[in-house]
Amino acid sequence: xxxxxxxxxxxxxxAFLSHACYEQDKMALRATLKNKSILSGLLSRLSSCSSxxxxxxxxxxxxxxxxxxxSPKLKVDFxxxxxxxxxxxxxxxxxxxxxxxxxxxxxxxxxxEMDKSCRGxxxxxxxxxxxxxxxDIMDMYGKKLEQYEEFWRAVQEMWxxxxxxxxxxxxxxNGSSPAGGCLMSLSCDxxxxxxxxxxxxxxxETQFGIVVPVWCKEAMTTIVGHRNTELTxxxxxxxxxxxxxxxxxxxxxxxxxxxxxxxxxxxxKWLAIPDHARRITKSMMRKPxxxxxxxxxxxxxxxxxxxxxxxxxxxxxxxxxxMLKKKRG
Amino acid sequence: MALRATLKNKSILSGLLSRLSSCSSxxxxxxxxxxxxxxxxxxxSPKLKVDFxxxxxxxxxxxxxxxxxxxxxxxxxxxxxxxxxxEMDKSCRGxxxxxxxxxxxxxxxDIMDMYGKKLEQYEEFWRAVQEMWxxxxxxxxxxxxxxNGSSPAGGCLMSLSCDxxxxxxxxxxxxxxxETQFGIVVPVWCKEAMTTIVGHRNTELTxxxxxxxxxxxxxxxxxxxxxxxxxxxxxxxxxxxxKWLAIPDHARRITKSMMRKPxxxxxxxxxxxxxxxxxxxxxxxxxxxxxxxxxxMLKKKRG
Numbered sequence: 001x002x003x004x005x006x007x008x009x010x011x012x013x014x015a016f017l018s019h020a021c022y023e024q025d026k027m028a029l030r031a032t033l034k035n036k037s038i039l040s041g042l043l044s045r046l047s048s049c050s051s052x053x054x055x056x057x058x059x060x061x062x063x064x065x066x067x068x069x070x071s072p073k074l075k076v077d078f079x080x081x082x083x084x085x086x087x088x089x090x091x092x093x094x095x096x097x098x099x100x101x102x103x104x105x106x107x108x109x110x111x112x113e114m115d116k117s118c119r120g121x122x123x124x125x126x127x128x129x130x131x132x133x134x135x136d137i138m139d140m141y142g143k144k145l146e147q148y149e150e151f152w153r154a155v156q157e158m159w160x161x162x163x164x165x166x167x168x169x170x171x172x173x174n175g176s177s178p179a180g181g182c183l184m185s186l187s188c189d190x191x192x193x194x195x196x197x198x199x200x201x202x203x204x205e206t207q208f209g210i211v212v213p214v215w216c217k218e219a220m221t222t223i224v225g226h227r228n229t230e231l232t233x234x235x236x237x238x239x240x241x242x243x244x245x246x247x248x249x250x251x252x253x254x255x256x257x258x259x260x261x262x263x264x265x266x267x268x269k270w271l272a273i274p275d276h277a278r279r280i281t282k283s284m285m286r287k288p289x290x291x292x293x294x295x296x297x298x299x300x301x302x303x304x305x306x307x308x309x310x311x312x313x314x315x316x317x318x319x320x321x322x323m324l325k326k327k328r329g
Numbered sequence: 330m331a332l333r334a335t336l337k338n339k340s341i342l343s344g345l346l347s348r349l350s351s352c353s354s355x356x357x358x359x360x361x362x363x364x365x366x367x368x369x370x371x372x373x374s375p376k377l378k379v380d381f382x383x384x385x386x387x388x389x390x391x392x393x394x395x396x397x398x399x400x401x402x403x404x405x406x407x408x409x410x411x412x413x414x415x416e417m418d419k420s421c422r423g424x425x426x427x428x429x430x431x432x433x434x435x436x437x438x439d440i441m442d443m444y445g446k447k448l449e450q451y452e453e454f455w456r457a458v459q460e461m462w463x464x465x466x467x468x469x470x471x472x473x474x475x476x477n478g479s480s481p482a483g484g485c486l487m488s489l490s491c492d493x494x495x496x497x498x499x500x501x502x503x504x505x506x507x508e509t510q511f512g513i514v515v516p517v518w519c520k521e522a523m524t525t526i527v528g529h530r531n532t533e534l535t536x537x538x539x540x541x542x543x544x545x546x547x548x549x550x551x552x553x554x555x556x557x558x559x560x561x562x563x564x565x566x567x568x569x570x571x572k573w574l575a576i577p578d579h580a581r582r583i584t585k586s587m588m589r590k591p592x593x594x595x596x597x598x599x600x601x602x603x604x605x606x607x608x609x610x611x612x613x614x615x616x617x618x619x620x621x622x623x624x625x626m627l628k629k630k631r632g
Contacts, residue, residue, distance in 0.1 A: 189537070222529040248530060270538065277509040278537050284517055285533045 073101045074108050075126065083119035084267050085112050085167075086260070090126035097180045098136035099147075102154035109161045119271055121165065122263045123188060124172035129199070131173045132181030140308050141317040152304045155180075156215075156297060162187035163219065164290055166279050168270040172263035174256060177201040178238055182249075183212075186219055189270070189282070191249070192263050193241045194256035200238040201249060207236035213300055215293040222289055224248050376404045377411050378429065386422035387570050388415050388470075389563070393429040400483045401439035402450075405457035412464045422574055424468065425566045426491060427475035432502070434476045435484030443611050444620040455607045458483075459518075459600060465490035466522065467593055469582050471573040475566035477559060480504040481541055482515075485552075489522055492573065492585070494552070495566050496544045497559035503541040504552060510539035516603055518596040525592055527551045 073091040078084075087108060089095040112118045125131045139151040162169060162184065171185035173193040182201050185191050193201065203220070205212050212233060221229045228247045231237065244250045254262045270278070307313060376394040381387075390411060392398040415421045428434045442454040465472060465487065474488035476496040485504050488494050496504065506523070508515050515536060523532045531550045534540065547553045557565045573581070596603075610616060 189533075222533075224530070225528060273509050273537065273539060274512040277512045277514050277539075280514045281509055281520075281536045282533070284514070284520055285529070285536065 073104050076108055076112070078112070078115075078118060080117060082268075083117055083271065084122065084264070085118050085120070086122045086124065086264075088124055088126045089132060092127055094130045094133035095125055095127050095181070096133055096136040097155065097158070097184075099139045099151045099154055101136070102151075102158050106154065106157050106161055109165065112167065113161070113165060118167060119275060120168040120170070120267045122170045122172050122260070122267060123162075123184065124260055124263070125175050127175065130175040130181075131171075131177035131201075132184060133176070134179035134181055137317060137320070141314065141321065145305060145309055148305050148308050149301065152301055152308075156300070159183060159187055159215065159219070160290070160293075164283075164286060166282075168267060168278070170263045170267055170270075172259045173199075173201065173250065174259045175199055178204055179212075183216055183219075185250075186223060190251050190266060192252045192254060192259055192266065193244065193250040194259050195241050195253040196256050197240050197242070200240055201244050202236075202238040203233055204236040204238050206234060213304070214296065215300065218289055218292060376407050379411055379415070381415070381418075381421060383420060385571075386420055386574065387425065387567070388421050388423070389425045389427065389567075391427055391429045392435060395430055397433045397436035398428055398430050398484070399436055399439035400458065400461070400487075402442045402454045402457055404439070405454075405461050409457065409460050409464055412468070415470065416464070416468060421470060422578060423471040423473070423570045425473045425475050425563070425570060426465075426487065427563055427566070428478050430478065433478040433484075434474075434480035434504075435487055436479070437481055437483035440620060440624065444617065444624065448608060448612055451608050451611050452604065455604055455611075459603070462486060462490055462518065462522070463593070463596075467586075467589060469585070471570060471581070473566045473570055473573075475562045476502075476504065476553065477562045478502055481507055486515075486519055486522075488553075489526060493554050493569060495555045495557060495562055495569065496547065496553040497562050498544050498556040499559050500543050500545070503543055504547050505539075505541035506536055507539040507541050509537060516607070517599065518603065521592050521595060 073089070075088040075090055077086045077088070079086075089101075091098070091101045095101070109121070112121060135155065140148065143151075169188040169190075171188040171191045173185055173191060175194070176199045177185055177193075178200065182203055185201070193199070203212055203216070217229055217233060220232070224232070224247050228249075232239075232247075232249075239247070239249060241250065241253050245253050252262065252266075376392070378391040378393055380389045380391070382389075392404075394401070394404045398404070412424075415424060438458065443451070446454075472491040472493075474491040474494045476488055476494060478497070479502045480488055480496075481503065485506055488504070496502070506515055506519070520532055520536060523535070527535070527550050531552075535542075535550075535552075542550070542552060544553065544556050548556050555565065555569075
């Protein structure tokens with residue numbers, strides 16, 4: 001419990017990571033990073049964050065103690081008779097999306113995708129209070145260029161595999177889900193969240209001086225519309241479950257202990273639809289977005305690499321990590 | 330390609346059969362959910378009745394193709410001719426579309442035009458379906474759907490093409506696209522049009538799950554614009570029409586065209602591909618077999 005709490009406190013720290021989507025943003029972003037006041041902004045948010053009633057999981061990036069164990073970061077339970085797989089994310093403490101985790105994830109999804117008997121996937125968390133807290137900062141700091149590329153490719157792959165999956169995908173969101181966690185859940189066909197006001201879900205990148213990749217905005221727009229996407233992303237909003245439901249970021253709220261059961265029940269309903277018809281329809285709905293994103297995929301990669309490898313970005317990340325170390329004491 | 334694969338799946342047939350039997354046990358009026366195989370209306374009586382009020386400039390088109398206003402080749406041809414005539418009449422500024430058949434607005438495409446025909450006939454039919462939608466969607470007139478009955482599939486498509494939808498507030502009626510429940514999918518232009526009205530998310534859910542909504546839920550997602558008691562549907566449509574016609578025509582038309590042109594262009598660009606896909610799909614042995622079995626079953630039900 002103590003270890004968890006310190007992870008959460010630790011995770012309450014903020015980091016700056018800018019990922020410019022467009023040239024003009026890139027320039028503005030560089031200018032932003034030169035502005036030392038960001039650091040103080042960051043520090044002040046750190047202190048205010050912990051005073052909220054809510055579980056304030058690493059709002060954007062997680063720098064969890066490196067989980068170097070070889071134990072799997074995912075547990076997949078596949079029910080052959082129903083054709084439904086349940087994927088439990090178990091990357092303590094907060095299911096950060098590290099290279100290791102994302103690699104395991106992509107392999108697992110591909111395996112299920114190729115298994116003709118697997119028709120549905122429920123994605124959930126084994127970690128208390130958290131669905132996933134987002135990208136792992138350790139994969140963004142002090143690495144070689146090839147490593148940054150490898151990481152971002154894994155991030156892109158995770159989203160693409162989920163979004164274009166032929167399986168029925170349901171996110172059973174049993175904890176907070178900022179940033180990368182929100183992205184994962186948005187890629188699914190359906191989102192069920194625990195009706196716990198201490199949890200939150202959204203994209204708070206801009207609060208920390210960074211932006212989401214453009215493909216994130218494309219996907220979100222198809223779900224909550226342009227206006228809500230603009231508001232959420234510009235203001236870096238995290239919603240409590242009730243507000244998330246209102247804007248359609250999640251589809252259903254249930255008591256926390258019923259999230260997985262509801263997901264299972266919903267899955268049965270979806271699987272009652274003839275597979276081929278459902279898959280063609282899903283593909284028809286999602287193809288335009290996928291095509292759009294595939295066409296900018298390499299440009300997105302280049303932008304990420306330039307941004308993350310910049311001295312100023314690395315310096316900022318370094319300062320953040322130092323601060324976290326001090327908090328751990 | 331995937332569509333052909335769908336038809337190879339025999340379980341669709343049992344899915345279809347089980348849905349047919351469960352269908353009649355609902356409280357709701359369960360009109361042939363996707364396809365209609367009505368006794369061929371061979372009479373030469375018109376399938377549409379158009380009342381045109383010269384002084385108001387409003388035409389009311391009553392669909393009267395018993396029993397359930399199925400969208401047959403004959404009906405669609407009459408419809409397109411009637412539309413064109415009204416469109417070319419400069420004194421006609423608005424069109425209200427409604428049904429003379431009890432409990433049904435339109436039950437969708439007529440299966441008889443999809444079964445046991447020659448390739449040219451399938452092409453003729455699908456062209457008529459595409460034309461119906463295009464003529465309605467791109468009409469210069471104000472178009473209001475006075476939905477006084479259930480409106481699945483093709484019926485829903487017709488109403489979606491209009492500027493405004495008023496539905497009878499009767500929970501026994503339903504509206505939506507339930508094609509996937511029967512192992513088939515809507516054409517992509519249907520998805521394009523629907524997305525502009527209810528948004529991407531609702532379109533994805535509706536089409537994947539093959540949902541039919543009661544009027545109240547249809548209103549919630551914006552599939553229809555207004556609910557009124559059944560006996561007030563036409564009167565409300567007339568009143569609404571007056572409001573729309575108060576807007577200077579030219580401004581309204583240019584605005585409508587500006588709104589709809591991207592979708593129309595997108596669909597025109599894929600129109601021939603859509604036609605080819607339909608013809609290949611419908612003429613497949615497995616599709617024809619499935620339709621044949623369905624018709625046999627209907628015959629038995631009629632006894």
